[in-house]
Amino acid sequence: xxxxxxxxxxxxxxxxxxxxxxxxxxxxxxxxxxxxxxxxxxxxxxxxxxxxxxxxxxxxxxxxxxxxxxxxxxxxxxxxxxxxxxxxxxxxxxxxxxxxxxxxxxxxxxxxxxxxxxxxxxxxxxxxxxxxxxxxxxxxxxxxxxxxxxxxxxxxxxxxxxxxxxxxxxxxxxxxxxxxxxxxxxxxxxxxxxxxxxxxxxxxxxxxxxxxxxxxxxxxxxxxxxxxxxxxxxxxxxxxxxxxxxxxxxxxxxxxxxxxxxxxxxxxxxxxxxxxxxxxxxxxxxxxxxxxxxxxxxxxxxxxxxxxxxxxxxxxxxxxxxxxxxxxxxxxxxxxxxxxxxxxxxxxxxxxxxxxxxxxxxxxxxxxxxxxxxxxxxxxxxxxxxxxxxxxxxxxxxxxxxxxxxxxxxxxxxxxxxxxxxxxxxxxxxxxxxxxxxxxxxxxxxxxxxxxx
Numbered sequence: 001x002x003x004x005x006x007x008x009x010x011x012x013x014x015x016x017x018x019x020x021x022x023x024x025x026x027x028x029x030x031x032x033x034x035x036x037x038x039x040x041x042x043x044x045x046x047x048x049x050x051x052x053x054x055x056x057x058x059x060x061x062x063x064x065x066x067x068x069x070x071x072x073x074x075x076x077x078x079x080x081x082x083x084x085x086x087x088x089x090x091x092x093x094x095x096x097x098x099x100x101x102x103x104x105x106x107x108x109x110x111x112x113x114x115x116x117x118x119x120x121x122x123x124x125x126x127x128x129x130x131x132x133x134x135x136x137x138x139x140x141x142x143x144x145x146x147x148x149x150x151x152x153x154x155x156x157x158x159x160x161x162x163x164x165x166x167x168x169x170x171x172x173x174x175x176x177x178x179x180x181x182x183x184x185x186x187x188x189x190x191x192x193x194x195x196x197x198x199x200x201x202x203x204x205x206x207x208x209x210x211x212x213x214x215x216x217x218x219x220x221x222x223x224x225x226x227x228x229x230x231x232x233x234x235x236x237x238x239x240x241x242x243x244x245x246x247x248x249x250x251x252x253x254x255x256x257x258x259x260x261x262x263x264x265x266x267x268x269x270x271x272x273x274x275x276x277x278x279x280x281x282x283x284x285x286x287x288x289x290x291x292x293x294x295x296x297x298x299x300x301x302x303x304x305x306x307x308x309x310x311x312x313x314x315x316x317x318x319x320x321x322x323x324x325x326x327x328x329x330x331x332x333x334x335x336x337x338x339x340x341x342x343x344x345x346x347x348x349x350x351x352x353x354x355x356x357x358x359x360x361x362x363x364x365x366x367x368x369x370x371x372x373x374x375x376x377x378x379x380x381x382x383x384x385x386x387x388x389x390x391x392x393x394x395x396x397x398x399x400x401x402x403x404x405x406x407x408x409x410x411x412x413x414x415x416x417x418x419x420x421x422x423x424x425x426x427x428x429x430x431x432x433x434x435x436x437x438x439x440x441x442x443x444x445x446x447x448x449x450x451x452x453x
Contacts, residue, residue, distance in 0.1 A: 005029060005031050005036075005046035005049035006030040006031075006050045006417070007030075007051045008028045008054045009042060011059045012026070012058045012390075013038065014060050014061075014354075014401070014402055016376035017038075022402070023039070024040070025041070026038070026039055027043035028377055029043055029046060029049075030385075030420050032383075033383055034380060035379055037379060055391075056389060056390060057389050057390060058387075060361065061375050061384065061386075062384035062385050062416065062418065063117070063121075063360045063364070065317075066267065066269075066364045067269040067290035067321055069125055070103070070122075070124045070126065070143075070323075071095070071107070071136070072091075072106070073107070074109075075095065078324060078449075083237075084236065085239050087299060087324075092167075093169065093452045094448055094449060094451075096169065098128060099132070099133040099134050100135060100138070102448060103139040104142060105437070108143040109440075110323055111143060111144055114149065114330075115149060115416055115429055116424055117332040117333065118331060118360075118413060118416065120149060120384035120385070121151075121374060121384065121418075122149050122150070122151055123153075123231070123290075124140060126140060126156050127204065128156075128172055137186060146431065147429070147431050150199075150418055151199050152199075153186075153199075154201070154229075155182070155187075155201060155202070155204060156204040157174060157205050157206060157215065158172060158174065158205075159211055159215050160173065160212050161173040164212075165247070168210050176212065176215045176218070179215060180222060183219070184226070191226075193227070195373065196419070198419065200368070201228055202229040203220075203229070203230055204219075204231040207233040208234070208244055211232075216261060217259050217260060220260045224265070229266070229368065230267075231268075231269070233268070234268040234269070234270065234271060235253060236269070236296070236301050237299075238273060238302075253278040253281070263286065264285070264287070264288075265369070266288065267287065267290055268289050268290065269289075269321070270289075270291075270292055270301065270321075271289035271291070271304050272302040279308050283314045284312070286313055289304065289309050289315075289316050290317055290367065291316055291338060292319040292321040292326070292334070293338050295322070295325040298325050298326055299325050306338060307342055307346070307355065310359075316359055317359055317360075317363040317366070319334065332405070334360070335405075336407060353400075353402050353407060354402055356406050357402055357406060361376065384418050386415070386417075387413070387416075389411055389412040390405065390411055392412065394409050394411065395409075395411055412427040413427050414426065
């Protein structure tokens with residue numbers, strides 16, 4: 001018996017394949033979870049297909065979000081005019097009250113919003129584990145499965161509380177041995193390294209100012225012993241650089257290098273404050289960077305040198321970061337802001353619209369070690385793709401569809417497939433009730449703020 005086919009016909013197609021082919025009026029054919037045809041002109045005949053008339057649309061690979069904190073969706077809008085360290089100290093007491101239910105609701109809402117912005121694979125960095133909170137990692141994994149996105153949770157941790165000179169309150173830090181045991185248990189329980197995997201776990205101590213050097217070293221050893229990837233925040237603000245200089249006598253990158261935290265299995269969130277020599281070293285080691293332009297601007301942290309990192313050899317992807325520092329949570333908006341902020345800093349040729357699209361797709365897939373399966377539209381790759389409608393008033397008349405997508409206002413999302421299954425159709429998430437979820441988000445947010453107050 002043949003698997004059900006889905007034929008997307010008549011669309012512009014940005015393949016992101018090795019030749020970066022762009023089709024003017026082409027087709028993409030999906031069977032099961034895989035792409036079986038991509039080409040110019042009408043699609044060939046397939047048995048019993050569902051045919052999507054995609055005239056007026058652009059098909060792109062699904063976007064890959066390389067850095068997020070899903071739980072923060074229920075703490076948006078707080079400390080709106082604060083610096084990073086001020087923002088963290090305001091929000092840590094609120095985050096200390098999260099539990100399974102709060103994380104489940106937050107993750108559903110944040111992932112549904114990501115889906116509506118073209119995202120098919122999401123990496124989440126979760127590092128707050130309140131003692132009375134229950135199994136919050138399981139809660140977000142359940143949410144991702146229900147929304148239908150491919151999920152890469154990074155099991156985060158903090159063991160350097162305020163009493164030891166760190167930033168987080170002692171109530172939200174854990175003991176190092178407890179962290180390492182819980183992290184390995186998460187890998188045992190959840191990590192699926194098989195082809196087509198919908199769920200892969202990374203190891204992710206939070207940041208230099210919330211984690212001890214011993215935990216950083218041992219976390220890297222654990223990840224490499226288990227064959228999983230490593231993630232942490234690094235070089236996000238000048239405050240962090242000053243903190244590292246005072247405490248360790250070196251820059252954040254030098255500190256990470258000393259602890260074994262560079263290489264093709266490592267990616268840093270933000271990576272704003274690198275000098276020329278550090279950019280070159282990170283590129284030569286193929287260390288990845290999750291570029292989060294909206295959050296960086298919201299907190300006034302600076303503008304990452306994304307194009308320079310790419311040129312040096314680092315995989316660079318995009319991230320929306322936590323919703324408490326990027327209330328929109330839209331991955332498409334990150335592509336637009338990556339272009340605008342790079343040009344504001346470096347001039348009109350600093351970053352092209354196709355560079356930003358590549359960061360959103362293939363760059364993110366490289367960071368997660370999935371570029372053999374994700375990030376481009378090619379025969380044999382997984383059927384994770386977005387169909388964007390560009391013939392409405394907001395985009396009609398823009399001849400270049402990639403420019404329309406990246407520089408224009410967010411277009412309607414005609415279809416989002418993950419593993420060949422629809423998650424968004426006609427600009428609506430079809431795997432959950434958005435209105436009911438919005439009411440749950442509001443209720444959880446009110447309860448968390450009351451608990452902290």
